[in-house]
Amino acid sequence: MNKMLTAKNALIVAGSLLVSAFGYANDEPRSLPVASVVNDTIVDLMDVHNIPGMAVAVSVNGTPYYFNYGVADQEAGVPVTTDTLFELGSVSKTFTATLAAYAQASGALSLSDPASQYLPALEGSAFDNISLLELGTYTAGGLPLQFPDSVNNEDDMIAYYRQWTPTYAPGTHRLYSNPSIGLLGYLTAQRLGKPYAQLMETHVFSALGLEHSYLQVPEDAQANYALGYSKEDEPIRVSPGVLDAEAYGVKSNTADMLAFIDANMDSSAVDEPLREALEATQMGYVNMGDMTQGLGWERYAYPVSLDQLQAGNSMEMVLEANEAEQLQPPLPADKDVWFNKTGSTNGFGAYVAFVPSQRMGIVMLANRNYPNQARIEAAHHILTTLAATP
Template identity: 60%
Template sequence: MESIVNAAIKPVMQQEQIPGMAIAITVNGQAHYFNYGVASKETGTAVNENTLFEIGSVSKTFTTTLAAYAVASGKLSLSDKASSVLPQLRGSAFDNISVLQLGTYSAGGLPLQFPDSADAPDKMLGYFKQWKPVYPAGTYRQYSNPSLGLFGYLAAQSMGASFDDVMEKTLLPKLGLKHTFLKVPPDQMALYAQGYSKDDQPVRVGPGALDSEAYGVKTSAADMLRYVEANMNPLTLEKPLQQAIAATHTGYYTVGDMTQGLGWEAYRFPVTLETLLAGNSTPMAMEAHKVQWLNPSRPQTDNVLFNKTGSTGGFGAYVAYVPSKDIGIVILANRNYPNAERVKVAHTILSALSK
């Protein structure tokens, strides 16, 4: 396995000038770690499986798991209208937009990012109140931080606490993740990798509206692999959490060959590299796509690959796993490099392991 991973990773690190990478692979319940380069060019600290990386939008899968846990606990319904969960939104477009539509980016064209003028916790509700849909709710997928962020915000509201509190005190402990944070504590800062921007400047993610919900998780390869294993084999978890994971794996609609779950995006396995690249392409992130709802929505179990990319200004992450084969991979880097390169690496390694 080491030769397969080295052959896939080393050329990409060189080509993309990535200072450090942590790769974690699970095969039949066995964890394998491969660490490369440095967590910080300034200190020269080597990457290991406990190095903390920003995972950007892979955070969305934690947010959707939390929301699905709220549903399994009887606190929230995916069919609720957003304004019935958050009364401040009454009289806005959110009277006609469901919690599920927010969680599947199909609310009607919420943008990829908040406009700068609304990208602060005290401005975001005002933004949502005046926002006007571009499409009828439920007709188009438009990948969006505000959409998924509001989904998480509503979930926390339904549980009667702040999002950070419910995530750090309820969900993460229940998943057995002791090394996963929204705010890295002072005693863990030495493990927090330094990210590097396109022009090689040191950078870490800054505050923004719904940042915890949409892109705020910092975690290690070891914890992410534990999370992947919980997604593939949830039977060791408490019942509501098992139900929550099943809900995030449920297919709600399709766009081309991609089936949209909650947070996770799914493909029939084996999947061609071309199909996986198309599903993780810039057009998929930046453009609106007409959706085909699955009626009824259904759990995806047999031979399905689940995946999610994530990026911040200085980090790039990718996670993919195939429950029916009991294989999964986590790829963390302290530079934001193209999704296509991450997908190619994962596809190469998973294809070799699934033979």
């Protein structure tokens, strides 16, 4: 089985695995609408974008539904299951933001502090006047999307930051950046005095009951780690890079990710200070039209149109510096908000969205990097259809 599954075959695979969805919801009148709208949407999506495998999870009023399609390994014909691990790409930034907010809630740091306060090597640099919050909201003054090719290790990274000069006054423009939020994660670990991966495992993954989320996939979980596929349909996985863990390094499955967004929608069962941290990530700090930048999460007033979501996730928003309005005080973590985050590596594409007031959320994980706009259209269709279902 070394060829791509057709859309028809993908649906057959999905149907064979829908027992896991209905096992949670046999008595729920929404079971059939959830299954039909997800299947109809995702099978077409996979066919159009030549996606080998997808795992999709939907949370409706606290009930989880899981749908699995296609293969995690084309050559071996390994089917996608709820246990399949996918690379999350930049969805990882929501975890970095949670750890930083946890450090603030526990009194270890303040997001309003200058970045150089937590790394002596940065004293006397531009980071004397750039706050941790500005790093987390991509408003440091123009840090680029990626590090230059010359940055290959920690020493190179620190030297790069020391010589970097802002293009814009901090806080005035948003430019989406791995080195920006990556530095926030790095400085958080410096302040807490332990390796970043250990802190993430202890204070976020384990604390939220996420038993199958990793920065480095352990040997006993490798069999569940999907292969990603490049544009040339070659198997590929993410390559190591400076601050990769902090910016795009998490691997997870739909069960863990659905538990994560459920905790974000209702944190009442989460212990302090992590509960305060989750709420802090959802606050609105920087406004750019219809999209407001939270900490990791991006937010839109609900209901939200597809056009608004696609504009907020457009390539112009990713690649260009956009004028930003700092919100003082920040917007609270409201319920009538569509929260979302896209994420990609060379071989994977992810999208996560939730609306607390509707008690609905969706996780879409794929082993191909396909356009963000297509992910958003599919998720918006699914959630708005379910919201309108009696």
